[in-house]
Amino acid sequence: MRTKANTWTARALIGASVLFILVMLALPLAMILSEALHAGWSAYWKAISDSYTLKAAHLTLTATAAAVVLNAVFGLAAAWAITRFEFPGKRLLTTIIDIPFAVSPVIAGLVFILTFGRLGWMNPILTAYDIKIVFATPGIVIATVFITFPFVAREIIPVLEARGNDEEQAAALMGAGFFTIFRKITFPHIRWALLYSVILCTARAMGEFGAVSVVSGHLRGKTNTLPLHVEILYNEYQFTAAFAVASLLAAAAIVILVARNIVEYMVKKEDGGHVR
């Protein structure tokens, strides 16, 4: 249904889109880089090799890795349960999965403060066992997991639903156990969708600001993630450093985008039945 872009309407629409993308996306990204390198490479290098930056990067990667692993496992379990079994409350569960997408991240952060914080109902138990969640790494991990939970389940459910469970039934009838069925039959179906959702999850986890900001407490070198670190540097008028750190996040985003496109291509190829 595509036609050649030779009408005025087409030209106007294309022009408007390109202009909008340039002004709103490309220019700001270019600005980040130009500001970051404003004071030269050595200043840039100094900013990103700063120990606080490295610690923030380390925390961001830890939270992201934890979110990806936990969400992949629980997202898969939830998707499997929802598509393969009938149980009371199934619709409710399907709806609850989407809560993190519907709720503002700041509210999510506050919920954890109210649960695990000094005035939270879990606090007596936590203090008794000397566990720190809020204003510590576990809090940041929990907030990140919460925000990114729907990605995996949401991506896997439609794939499993579309495939039906004939093949799994056939395998079970021949005596295959749960893990054999998952490894040999279910997993090959969903591997690209899983990878795709993991990539989206990674992007979201690395950039998460709102919820993490609330539970972090902004302790430099301790509970500061990269996005939070950018904000602190900026508020302290260290523009070069702020933009240098921001450029790291931008670079990560571009890498993720490229990976996403490759995976998207693979998914399409597979759906078209060309791969095997």
Place this chain on the structure above:
Amino acid sequence: MYVELRGINKHFGAYQASRDVSFGIEEGNLAALLGPSGSGKTTILRMIAGLESPDSGDIFIDGARVNDLPSSKRGIGFVFQNYALFRYMTVFDNIGFGLSVQKTPRAELAARVEELLRLIGMEGMERRYPAQLSGGQKQRVAFARALAPNPRLLLLDEPFAAIDAKVRQGLRSWLRGMISRLGLTSIFVTHDQAEAIEVADEIIVTNAGRVEQKGRPVELYKSPATPFVARFVGDSAPIGDIGRLKGFDGADADVSGVVSGAIRPEFIKIFAPGESVQCESAVEAAVVESVIFRGDALEVSLILKDTRLSARYPLEKETIAAGQKIRALVYCLYAFEGGRTRLLHNACLGRQHDAYSYSI
């Protein structure tokens, strides 16, 4: 009986899929579960396989009750409607799956898969994936996969439904031949009466969760036990009141009150214009509604006493066309009385003309 069901009931919520289903199948027979969609035939098959469990009743295979046996322990090969081939495995791995799950030694597994590939005529294709196979090849792989672990009972759910008409015919006779050669007790589900009649040793007709009749194809065709079977098997046309037809109205027909029935095409003779008629008193006037060329004969749809009937008309006679007034004689019909079916002959002819004088 090798496979036996006794008093099986099954509900899905408020819907009753099986009502007091009981039947048995002899060892080595190929049986068809025949019925319209929603008649409960697939549910019966899935209960035998253990993919569903009955609410009440017992299932026996080879004399042993299998209700509480998981499907993988029942010794069953199952061919799914859409084959359910493992699409990320090669033909080889598909066929060998059941054996590899049973931890069969590699060499033994490979030998068995080779043997089955030869059986289904697909040597050299073991490295292909299901997406690279035609419909007929997929069906044969599904068949081989079900056979690999040497099941004692083979179950096939609508095995020909997903295949185009041209290939289906060849595949039917191939499967029929293969199953009789192996002597494997088999049950298949179908909604196609022609398929059941052609392929099966015995047919179990299901309707609204009940078994209507069980018998050999020829028995079923000649003497349908219930009105449902009479309507469902053969191209029968329903008729509201048989008493309105000449030859079925008198005391000779020994029916009382309004009795409905069904008439098959082979029960009607259409006379050519000018042709001398037999049994003048029973001949009816009718109008030709449409004529379809069927290669070996004409299929004539005619309106006889406000009832639409279908009949055959030989090509060698003087041709007839739509709208033409013709004369026709109904030799016999199925009368429905109290849920049973009886074959009635035209009083004028008596048993001179018996549509089913053959016996197989």
